Amino acid sequence: MSSQTALQQPKVSNKKGGLTDFIKQIDLQFMVIPGIIWLIIFAYIPMYGVLMAFQEFKLGDFPGMSQWVGFKQFEYLFSDPNFGRVLRNTIVISLLKLIINFPAPIIFALLLNELRGKYFKQSVQTISYLPHFISWVVAATLMFDFLSVDNGAVNSLLMSLGLIDRPIHFFGEGRYFWPIAVLTDLWKELGWGTIIYLAAISSIDPQLYEAADMDGAGRFQKMWHITVAGIRPTIILLLIFTVGNLLNANFDQIMTLTGQMTNSLLIDYADVIDTYVYRVGLQQARYSYAAAAGLFKSVINIALLLGANKLAARTENALF
Amino acid sequence: MRSKSIGDKIFDIINVMIMLIVVIVTLYPFLNALAISLNDAGDTVRGGITIYPRVFTLRNYELIFQNPLVYNAYFITIARTVIGTVLSLLLTAMLAYGLAHRNLKGRNFYTILCLITMFFNGGLMPTYFLIRSLGLMNNFWVYIIPSLISVWNMMLMRTYFQGIPEALEESARIDGANYFTVFFRIILPISTPIVATIALFIAVGQWNSWFDAFIYVTKQELKPMQSVLLSIISEARFAESIAQSAAGAGVTLGDVGRTAQVNVRSITMATMVVTIIPIVIVYPFLQRYFIKGIMIGSLKG
Numbered sequence: 001m002s003s004q005t006a007l008q009q010p011k012v013s014n015k016k017g018g019l020t021d022f023i024k025q026i027d028l029q030f031m032v033i034p035g036i037i038w039l040i041i042f043a044y045i046p047m048y049g050v051l052m053a054f055q056e057f058k059l060g061d062f063p064g065m066s067q068w069v070g071f072k073q074f075e076y077l078f079s080d081p082n083f084g085r086v087l088r089n090t091i092v093i094s095l096l097k098l099i100i101n102f103p104a105p106i107i108f109a110l111l112l113n114e115l116r117g118k119y120f121k122q123s124v125q126t127i128s129y130l131p132h133f134i135s136w137v138v139a140a141t142l143m144f145d146f147l148s149v150d151n152g153a154v155n156s157l158l159m160s161l162g163l164i165d166r167p168i169h170f171f172g173e174g175r176y177f178w179p180i181a182v183l184t185d186l187w188k189e190l191g192w193g194t195i196i197y198l199a200a201i202s203s204i205d206p207q208l209y210e211a212a213d214m215d216g217a218g219r220f221q222k223m224w225h226i227t228v229a230g231i232r233p234t235i236i237l238l239l240i241f242t243v244g245n246l247l248n249a250n251f252d253q254i255m256t257l258t259g260q261m262t263n264s265l266l267i268d269y270a271d272v273i274d275t276y277v278y279r280v281g282l283q284q285a286r287y288s289y290a291a292a293a294g295l296f297k298s299v300i301n302i303a304l305l306l307g308a309n310k311l312a313a314r315t316e317n318a319l320f
Numbered sequence: 321m322r323s324k325s326i327g328d329k330i331f332d333i334i335n336v337m338i339m340l341i342v343v344i345v346t347l348y349p350f351l352n353a354l355a356i357s358l359n360d361a362g363d364t365v366r367g368g369i370t371i372y373p374r375v376f377t378l379r380n381y382e383l384i385f386q387n388p389l390v391y392n393a394y395f396i397t398i399a400r401t402v403i404g405t406v407l408s409l410l411l412t413a414m415l416a417y418g419l420a421h422r423n424l425k426g427r428n429f430y431t432i433l434c435l436i437t438m439f440f441n442g443g444l445m446p447t448y449f450l451i452r453s454l455g456l457m458n459n460f461w462v463y464i465i466p467s468l469i470s471v472w473n474m475m476l477m478r479t480y481f482q483g484i485p486e487a488l489e490e491s492a493r494i495d496g497a498n499y500f501t502v503f504f505r506i507i508l509p510i511s512t513p514i515v516a517t518i519a520l521f522i523a524v525g526q527w528n529s530w531f532d533a534f535i536y537v538t539k540q541e542l543k544p545m546q547s548v549l550l551s552i553i554s555e556a557r558f559a560e561s562i563a564q565s566a567a568g569a570g571v572t573l574g575d576v577g578r579t580a581q582v583n584v585r586s587i588t589m590a591t592m593v594v595t596i597i598p599i600v601i602v603y604p605f606l607q608r609y610f611i612k613g614i615m616i617g618s619l620k621g
Contacts, residue, residue: 022425027499028418032430035415038469039433046442046450062453063446108342111335124339127346129607133599135528137546141553141592142349145356145585151367153348187345195614219328252531259554260534274444281445282535294443302439 053292066288073292083276083293090272090297093249096182102242104186105193106235110223112194113201125198128191136188140256143184147171171257174269181270185253196238197231204230236312244305247273247297273297357381357589364586380590383583389540390548390591397527397544400463404526408468409519415469416477417503434471451536462536463529463544473518476616480514481507517613520606527599545595552588 022029049063053073057066077083108128115121131139147154147170155167170176208226217225251274255261258270261279271279273293281290351371356364360375368374384390418424419431441447447466456462484507492502508515530546537543543551551558599606 018425025425028421028424031414031499032418035411035469036430036433039437042466043437046446047440049446049450050442052446063449111338114335124343126607127343131346133524133606134596135530135546137530137550138592138596141549141588142353144553145353146349153352195611199615277444287445291445294445298443
């Protein structure tokens with residue numbers, strides 16, 4: 001990215017005068033050094049500390065400095081029946097979100113773009129962005145009420161339409177959790193997700209639409225061949241990011257919707273890798289084991305990111 | 321304009337209907353919560369409150385504001401937002417300004433150091449024990465220090481600083497100003513759009529943050545508003561205690577069970593409204609700057 005443009009610049013500095021150059025610009029260095037020290041402490045020390053996944057960490061140890069045990073924690077992890085369930089939940093929730101919540105903002109952006117009234121369009125945008133700005137604690141508060149078994153709006157609507165006889169206890173049965181996770185995420189991020197696409201749409205050359213009009217293209221043909229084609233690079237870029245985050249199944253959302261994993265009715269369907277790390281690590285004090293589960297997730301995520309990027313490279317839309 | 325076909329018109333109508341559904345589904349939970357918070361608690365239990373209060377009252381808000389816990393939590397939230405935003409902005413902007421200079425010694429090394437953290441991180445366990453060894457457990461600074469720099473924000477600022485004409489800085493440098501003077505006197509004042517955008521990113525993140533308080537802080541007096549709301553929705557007893565301690569002798573014995581039940585929902589909604597009200601007030605402003613930030617980011621990417 002930008003660092004590449006820097007590399008392309010001719011190198012002015014010569015290595016020999018390095019130290020004197022450094023001292024000459026010591027004030028500039030002092031602007032950077034606090035940030036770099038912060039990064040080393042809060043980003044790189046935990047990265048080193050992840051070695052505790054190959055060790056037997058005990059309270060009082062510094063992460064990464066305990067006794068080595070090799071792949072023992074991973075052997076436990078892969079033979080733990082709970083982990084199979086955790087992996088299933090993570091993959092199902094993430095894939096459902098990928099299939100439904102990834103295309104939804106694209107479609108919504110296309111529909112917004114087709115609206116004729118300028119003020120109506122702006123109002124819809126402003127309102128649909130709102131849930132993005134609240135925390136998942138607030139969103140969960142609203143969703144508990146919206147989906148409440150006791151006069152909740154969704155239950156009242158379904159009852160009055162005669163679709164159900166009794167209110168559904170949405171947070172009382174595990175089988176409802178996957179759709180709830182997908183739909184509440186959609187509720188919160190649908191509007192906000194359109195922004196990048198709308199920006200990409202606005203940079204499409206209007207002459208393309210005029211030319212298509214001349215050729216007698218219909219509205220859907222223009223949407224598909226001009227608008228969608230125009231935002232294709234954006235879609236691919238965001239897809240790479242989404243795939244690279246596939247195993248991060250929105251920790252905040254799942255924690256708050258399950259009452260910080262205290263709702264035992266939901267745990268069979270709601271426990272994902274991140275919440276599992278929290279549960280076994282901080283609640284059951286199996287520190288190294290939890291770190292191993294976390295490391296497993298990071299490794300898979302990076303592999304997915306690189307894989308997605310490689311696929312995208314074929315369409316000349318690679319991230320790096 | 322060409323005349324519209326029937327298919328076009330049908331599409332427009334369906335499109336507007338879809339938009340209205342999105343608007344209603346988005347707004348309804350907020351309006352319903354507001355209505356419940358402004359409705360008499362005893363009346364709410366009868367059900368059927370939609371988007372306006374049936375028996376208007378400010379009693380629910382009086383109840384939560386009689387509780388010292390709420391004031392304290394609100395103070396913590398404001399403190400972490402203000403202090404966190406100022407310090408984080410300063411450190412992020414300085415790092416970005418330094419890295420924007422092509423003549424910075426070690427620039428490539430620093431940049432790579434930053435970029436790596438966008439793709440790798442240690443995860444929850446090592447971070448947790450780092451915070452513990454630094455003595456940040458049950459410490460106000462745990463809200464500030466571990467989240468001082470976001471590399472993403474830093475990159476947005478760096479891109480902006482790189483777009484500033486170099487002549488501006490050079491003339492000041494020739495006059496003998498050092499980089500700190502240039503940064504504070506020249507660069508920051510002309511960079512208000514990016515500074516405001518990043519400040520809002522950080523401030524909203526601080527205001528909404530809850531997980532740090534959840535795992536690193538057990539002292540009630542250090543908990544922010546998000547934690548109070550979290551306790552209320554997770555433990556019904558917490559909401560009752562807030563309502564009852566405030567209601568005191570005003571509740572007759574026979575009513576206690578019922579009133580407590582009713583109050584939970586009203587108290588929850590009033591607390592929720594109080595938690596988000598500052599965000600909603602500055603929302604139009606917030607929205608504009610957030611979009612601007614995203615645009616700068618997407619131009620770069």
